[in-house]
Amino acid sequence: xxxxxxxxxxxxxxxxxxxxxxxxxxxxxxxxxxxxxxxxxxxxxxxxxxxxxxxxxxxxxxxxxxxxxxxxxxxxxxxxxxxxxxxxxxxxxxxxxxxxxxxxxxxxxxxxxxxxxxxxxxxxxxxxxxxxxxxxxxxxxxxxxxxxxxxxxxxxxxxxxxxxxxxxxxxxxxxxxxxxxxxxxxxxxxxxxxxxxxxxxxxxxxxxxxxxxxxxxxxxxxxxxxxxxxxxxxxxxxxxxxxxxxxxxxxxxxxxxxxxxxxxxxxxxxxxxxxxxxxxxxxxxxxxxxxxxxxxxxxxxxxxxxxxxxxxxxxxx
Ligand SMILES: Nc1ncnc2c1ncn2[C@@H]1O[C@H](COP(=O)(O)OP(=O)(O)O)[C@@H](O)[C@H]1O
Ligand SMILES: [Mg+2]
Numbered sequence: 559x560x561x562x563x564x565x566x567x568x569x570x571x572x573x574x575x576x577x578x579x580x581x582x583x584x585x586x587x588x589x590x591x592x593x594x595x596x597x598x599x600x601x602x603x604x605x606x607x608x609x610x611x612x613x614x615x616x617x618x619x620x621x622x623x624x625x626x627x628x629x630x631x632x633x634x635x636x637x638x639x640x641x642x643x644x645x646x647x648x649x650x651x652x653x654x655x656x657x658x659x660x661x662x663x664x665x666x667x668x669x670x671x672x673x674x675x676x677x678x679x680x681x682x683x684x685x686x687x688x689x690x691x692x693x694x695x696x697x698x699x700x701x702x703x704x705x706x707x708x709x710x711x712x713x714x715x716x717x718x719x720x721x722x723x724x725x726x727x728x729x730x731x732x733x734x735x736x737x738x739x740x741x742x743x744x745x746x747x748x749x750x751x752x753x754x755x756x757x758x759x760x761x762x763x764x765x766x767x768x769x770x771x772x773x774x775x776x777x778x779x780x781x782x783x784x785x786x787x788x789x790x791x792x793x794x795x796x797x798x799x800x801x802x803x804x805x806x807x808x809x810x811x812x813x814x815x816x817x818x819x820x821x822x823x824x825x826x827x828x829x830x831x832x833x834x835x836x837x838x839x840x841x842x843x844x845x846x847x848x849x850x851x852x853x854x855x856x857x858x859x860x861x862x863x864x865x866x867x868x869x870x871x872x873x874x875x
Contacts, residue, residue: 683791
């Protein structure tokens with residue numbers, strides 16, 4: 559059930575030097591813009607624009623740290639708009655990197671129609687080299703680790719917890735941010751050694767506060783945030799929230815009405831793709847295979863579904 563995917567590069571509307579790898583379903587896989595490329599991440603293409611960054615969410619998808627040749631319709635727009643929604647909700651808790659989210663107000667050099675609804679201009683920060691993971695429920699790698707050792711990231715947990723069980727208090731389980739390969743969990747002491755004692759404390763407190771506030775909101779909309787990951791950076795010394803926020807790429811979302819203690823709840827995020835891949839013959843080493851049409855459309859449907867459930871709005875496409 560392999561899918562042959564036809565992609566074409568098209569010129570930008572305003573500047574013919576730009577090109578975009580887009581398929582017939584309007585899936586954007588890669589951009590080439592006449593600005594200095596600052597970083598091509600697994601999902602985002604980031605360019606320098608003046609002293610700031612043009613932060614573009616493509617429709618690329620990765621799993622097990624490998625990027626797939628197939629894109630997911632609407633994914634980039636969903637990540638961008640959901641992050642904006644949450645950054646805005648959290649602005650009383652912490653400042654964030656967003657400078658401009660209105661495409662109409664972008665500087666001319668960034669105004670390519672292909673970037674509409676999937677791009678923002680952000681402050682260039684000095685990213686802290688760690689990921690701040692918060693877990694409210696026992697799931698995924700946390701559950702696997704607990705079964706083996708009774709601990710998660712060096713945190714000793716009570717005996718007899720069941721899969722998907724809610725923790726009394728959310729756990730802060732930071733990890734390194736690997737430039738290549740997989741992130742590694744670290745203890746609070748290791749975090750302190752990397753970012754300093756004071757910053758480590760601030761990261762933990764802010765992460766828990768954001769998680770609790772987001773969870774309270776999401777639960778009113780029938781969604782459990784089982785776990786999630788934040789990234790922080792510094793701009794002129796100030797600690798701010800960067801990257802993406804509470805998206806299906808960075809979080810595990812469970813529909814509340816399907817929650818059952820002792821089983822892995824069906825989740826509205828990338829877990830569906832991971833489960834498909836674990837059953838497939840792919841060995842999780844690059845190159846990643848093309849994804850079948852059914853997996854692409856089912857994944858896309860999940861991204862759109864969680865966007866609508868959380869925001870109550872339709873995506874701007
Ligand atoms: N405001 C910012 N300043 C500097 N770096 C940022 C900022 N926001 C996000 N980043 C970095 O940009 C990258 C986002 O692109 P992404 O495709 O998600 O990368 P990754 O493959 O590392 O997940 C991440 O490496 C993230 O740390
Ligand atoms: Mg990322």
